[in-house]
Structure formats: structure tokens, C-alpha cells
Amino acid sequence: LSKDKGRNRYSYFSKQMRTSALNRMQTISEMRDALSEQQYEVFYQPIIDFKTGLIVKAEALLRWNHPEKGLVSPAGIIEIAEDTGMIIEIGDWVFHQTVEQLAIWRTKIQPNLAIGINTSPAQYRDGGIDADKWVEFIRAKGLDHSAIVIEITESLVLESSPSITSRLDTFRNSGMKIALDDFGTGYSSLSYLKDIQSDYLKIDYSFVKDIAEGKRSMSLCNKIIDIAHIYNMKVIAEGVESSSQSSLLKQANADFGQGYLYSKPVNAKSFEQLLIEQKTVVEG
Ligand code: C2E
Ligand code: MG
Ligand code: MG
Ligand code: MG
Numbered sequence: 001l002s003k004d005k006g007r008n009r010y011s012y013f014s015k016q017m018r019t020s021a022l023n024r025m026q027t028i029s030e031m032r033d034a035l036s037e038q039q040y041e042v043f044y045q046p047i048i049d050f051k052t053g054l055i056v057k058a059e060a061l062l063r064w065n066h067p068e069k070g071l072v073s074p075a076g077i078i079e080i081a082e083d084t085g086m087i088i089e090i091g092d093w094v095f096h097q098t099v100e101q102l103a104i105w106r107t108k109i110q111p112n113l114a115i116g117i118n119t120s121p122a123q124y125r126d127g128g129i130d131a132d133k134w135v136e137f138i139r140a141k142g143l144d145h146s147a148i149v150i151e152i153t154e155s156l157v158l159e160s161s162p163s164i165t166s167r168l169d170t171f172r173n174s175g176m177k178i179a180l181d182d183f184g185t186g187y188s189s190l191s192y193l194k195d196i197q198s199d200y201l202k203i204d205y206s207f208v209k210d211i212a213e214g215k216r217s218m219s220l221c222n223k224i225i226d227i228a229h230i231y232n233m234k235v236i237a238e239g240v241e242s243s244s245q246s247s248l249l250k251q252a253n254a255d256f257g258q259g260y261l262y263s264k265p266v267n268a269k270s271f272e273q274l275l276i277e278q279k280t281v282v283e284g
Pocket of ligand 3: 182202204238
């Protein structure tokens, strides 16, 4: 009897595992066609300047319009894209899409708008991003290089190989900006902050989350902001969901805020609408 039970349990688990492996294979094969089927879309989330409350930046975030599942978030698919190498092509696509869109918005609506583009460590390995081509594409679109912010993660900084440094140097030398994303979630040794020459530090959601509840999280945030400023980085607080969080961050001298309080990531059309409304209000 116990043997039977064991066998059943075994087959139950193996079925689960088989299903998830099959799901993953299915997703991979669907993702192979998603680019050519034009199922990917770039969403934009506003980033506001704490001094004025105005949208001055945005972050470009990948979405997948799946024919059956609807809008798919990047969490799972970015990981698959990294594992399979598809992230190179997808990353290139997000970059080109965003640069073209930004050039239009800066001409038509808001000349000082800047947009952050996420990059994965996998895009900095051999055969990854062609940094010279990216720099040239921005120029060809008539865009100031400083309008593009490349978001990198702590793990990339720690890897620090020549193929990483040379790309980051190419970006920096062109005038493009660098942001350190998800700060505090990696193996944050503060010592590397002085070497990285990042323009922005993005405090991760997990730190912002509790600042309105606990003294400790608040003072941690305060410290991170002060240290960032010592290294001449501007601070973007991620995941701002409440007005109490927003005013605490403002008091702590954070420079910019991003989060559901201001807006969720939205499609290009809706983001454009936000910019137009703001322009109407500002210009009276
Ligand atoms: P991230 O770069 O840290 O982006 C911020 C994430 O926080 C986004 O999730 C955004 O929707 C979410 N978020 C913004 N405000 C709030 C808030 O107030 N509360 C909460 N709970 N969440 C908030 P999303 O869009 O699901 O993206 C997840 C991650 O996927 C990104 O994290 C980024 O690491 C990665 N990713 C997205 N697009 C790309 C891409 O084009 N290329 C690469 N390499 N990675 C990407
Ligand atoms: Mg990011
Ligand atoms: Mg982030
Ligand atoms: Mg994050």
C-alpha cells in the first residue's frame, strides 16, 4: 500500500514537473516568433521630478501581447530570453523602438524628456550589444545622447569584464547616461559605487516599501540617498505607491520618483496623452 502511495506521489510530482518543462518549451517556441509576429510592445512608466512633480523621464518596459494569454509581464520571459540568448535581439528591438519613439516625443511634445532602457548582463557578453551601432542610431534619429539612460544591475558591475567596460565606456563617451537599477538587492558592497560612474541610482522597491511604517527602513533609505549624492548620482526611488512614501522620500532629498502613485507603466499612446495633458497644464 505504501509503495503504491509512493508511486502515486511520484507520478503526481513528475507530471507537474513535466507540465512546467513543457510550458517552458512552449513559451520558448512562441517567443521565437513573437518578434516577427510583432507581439512585443514597449510600455512606458513616468518618472517624476520631486522638485516640480512633473514627468521628466520614463522607463521603457517590455510587454508581450500573447495571442491567448493577453498582456504578459516581463518577469518570466526576460529570464527565458536571457537563457536562450533571445535577449540580444529583443534588447535591440526595445532600444530601437524606444529611441524612435523618444525622438518623436521630444520634437512634438517635450524637449527635455529622457528614457531609461533596461539591459541584462547577457547583453554585455560576446556577440551582445553593438555599442557603436546604438550610439550611431541615436545620432541618426537626431536625438541628444544624454536623453537615453542605460539601466544596468549591480551584478553587471561586479562582473566587470573588458566586454562590459568597453560597452559602458562607449555609451558614456557618447553622452548617454547610466543608471544603477534595483540598488540594494544585489551583493551591494558600497565600495564599488565610487568606481562605477553611474549618473543615477535607482533604490529598489523593497526598500521604499516599508519607509512609511518603520524607522529603520526610512533611515536606510536616507543613508542610501546621501551616499549616492556623495558620488554625484541622482536618486530615483522605485515603487512609490503612497503619498506618504512620496513625501518622506522628498524630505530625504531623493531626486526622482517612479511608481503606481504616479502611474503604472502604460502603452505609448497613453503615455503620450499624459505628456500632452501635462504640457497643457504647465503652459496654461
Ligand atoms: P525594473 O527595471 O526594476 O522595472 C521596474 C518594475 O517595477 C516594473 O516591472 C514596474 O512595472 C514595476 N513597478 C513600477 N512601479 C511599481 C509600484 O509602485 N509597485 C510595484 N509593486 N511595482 C512597480 P515589470 O514591468 O514587470 O518589469 C520587471 C523587470 O523586468 C524590470 O524590473 C526589468 O528588470 C525587467 N525588464 C523589463 N523590460 C525589460 C527589457 O526591455 N529588457 C531587459 N533586459 N529587462 C527588462
Ligand atoms: Mg529598470
Ligand atoms: Mg528597477
Ligand atoms: Mg526593481
